[in-house]
Amino acid sequence: MKITRTKAFKIFFTPIWESNPISGQILGICSALAVTVQLKTAIVMSLALTFVLACSNLLISLMRKHIPRNIRIIVELTVIATLVIFADQVLKAFLYDVSKQLSIFVGLIITNCIILGRAETYALGNPPFHSLLDGIGNGLGYSQILITVGVLRELFGAGKLFGFQVIPDGFYALGYENNGLMVLAPGAFIAIGLIVWLQKTVSKE
Amino acid sequence: MSKYIKSILFAAVLSFICGGLLTLASTGLREYQLRNMTLDKNKNILKAVGLLDDQKSYPKEAVAQLYADNIRQMWVDGGGKLVEEKKDESDLPVYLFFRQEKIHAYIIPVYSRGLWGKIAGYMALKNDGATITGFTVYDHQETPGLGGEIEKKWFQKNFEGKTILDDQGTFISVTIAKGAVKGQIPENRQKHFVDGISGATMTGKFLSAGLKETLNKYEPLSERFRMNEIK
Numbered sequence: 001m002k003i004t005r006t007k008a009f010k011i012f013f014t015p016i017w018e019s020n021p022i023s024g025q026i027l028g029i030c031s032a033l034a035v036t037v038q039l040k041t042a043i044v045m046s047l048a049l050t051f052v053l054a055c056s057n058l059l060i061s062l063m064r065k066h067i068p069r070n071i072r073i074i075v076e077l078t079v080i081a082t083l084v085i086f087a088d089q090v091l092k093a094f095l096y097d098v099s100k101q102l103s104i105f106v107g108l109i110i111t112n113c114i115i116l117g118r119a120e121t122y123a124l125g126n127p128p129f130h131s132l133l134d135g136i137g138n139g140l141g142y143s144q145i146l147i148t149v150g151v152l153r154e155l156f157g158a159g160k161l162f163g164f165q166v167i168p169d170g171f172y173a174l175g176y177e178n179n180g181l182m183v184l185a186p187g188a189f190i191a192i193g194l195i196v197w198l199q200k201t202v203s204k205e
Numbered sequence: 206m207s208k209y210i211k212s213i214l215f216a217a218v219l220s221f222i223c224g225g226l227l228t229l230a231s232t233g234l235r236e237y238q239l240r241n242m243t244l245d246k247n248k249n250i251l252k253a254v255g256l257l258d259d260q261k262s263y264p265k266e267a268v269a270q271l272y273a274d275n276i277r278q279m280w281v282d283g284g285g286k287l288v289e290e291k292k293d294e295s296d297l298p299v300y301l302f303f304r305q306e307k308i309h310a311y312i313i314p315v316y317s318r319g320l321w322g323k324i325a326g327y328m329a330l331k332n333d334g335a336t337i338t339g340f341t342v343y344d345h346q347e348t349p350g351l352g353g354e355i356e357k358k359w360f361q362k363n364f365e366g367k368t369i370l371d372d373q374g375t376f377i378s379v380t381i382a383k384g385a386v387k388g389q390i391p392e393n394r395q396k397h398f399v400d401g402i403s404g405a406t407m408t409g410k411f412l413s414a415g416l417k418e419t420l421n422k423y424e425p426l427s428e429r430f431r432m433n434e435i436k
Binding site: 066067068070071074075078079081082085086089090092093094096097100184 | 208211212215216219220223226227230231234237238241242244245344348
């Protein structure tokens with residue numbers, strides 16, 4: 001059997017493109033708007049979310065046969081909140097500057113609907129290995145949109161990438177100007193809208 | 206075992222484990238976090254007196270060394286005197302920038318209201334007790350691209366050389382103008398105004414008020430610098 005036909009492969013790759021949590025299911029938009037002004041914050045946010053999503057899926061799947069039905073949402077949230085606070089503490093200890101820029105948005109991963117959504121719809125009913133793959137896949141799907149939007153916004157909004165000037169000074173001398181809209185939240189809406197459009201057009205074919 | 210007791214037990218065990226893990230993480234990482242916070246504060250103080258460039262990044266050791274060599278923290282008591290230790294609740298912190306054993310500038314922490322939240326920064330004043338030598342903002346919630354420009358170099362640079370005293374020597378603080386200073390404010394008063402940010406009139410208004418309040422609190426100290434009582 002070819003590797004692309006295996007179930008694990010499908011679980012991992014479907015959320016990256018076909019049913020991408022942001023562009024396919026339009027979930028988790030809030031953080032995608034807020035942290036994508038710069039590429040660096042977008043990448044750190046992506047890593048944090050992927051970590052939380054993978055771990056929460058794995059842990060909840062491991063406990064799925066023991067979690068009492070009537071308190072399952074509370075249990076899921078407790079696990080997610082613990083992981084998020086842990087990620088936040090680690091960022092504060094080792095990546096202080098970035099954590100300052102992300103400010104409240106790391107904490108808000110708790111309320112990111114992608115995580116609770118995957119826990120409810122996938123991890124509760126599937127074995128640990130597949131749940132872990134599903135978590136990583138969804139995390140990467142979220143990440144690739146965030147990073148694409150981050151590149152677009154930092155490049156056109158500030159003429160930089162990773163804080164380094166990439167648009168040469170000569171362009172500015174010729175009258176080129178940074179696009180102020182890209183720095184604001186509506187710029188991210190437009191960028192995400194374009195990506196959704198692109199994705200829907202490509203997947204149809 | 207009834208369903209409810211099982212639920213309660215499960216929740217209790219889970220909370221216990223999660224709580225324990227978080228306590229471990231928090232106490233284990235506390236030292237690193239505190240170190241980062243102090244470093245960040247020191248960086249901003251150094252930026253206010255122009256010893257660090259905003260655009261570059263510096264290794265931790267260099268920042269610590271630069272801070273230890275140039276800056277000393279003291280307190281200001283109610284009468285504007287500098288004291289080594291905080292004695293009274295109303296004593297205010299101040300950071301002194303030494304150059305050749307003499308105080309070259311003093312740096313005061315600024316807390317102001319902004320449009321969306323608090324603005325925090327540092328303002329450095331020259332040892333004549335009247336001229337601003339630098340201003341930095343390290344924390345704010347203003348709109349990026351509009352009020353958020355207060356964290357940018359071009360805005361902060363405007364403060365350099367402005368004076369908080371009028372020609373008669375009375376305190377009038379420094380104000381953020383609505384738009385550009387040139388052509389709008391009479392020539393003889395331009396030294397009390399800095400260029401505002403277009404689209405962020407409210408941020409400017411709140412920050413002007415915050416600066417005035419802070420500078421006013423430190424007036425007893427500034428006065429002593431003016432009278433040449435502090436060397």
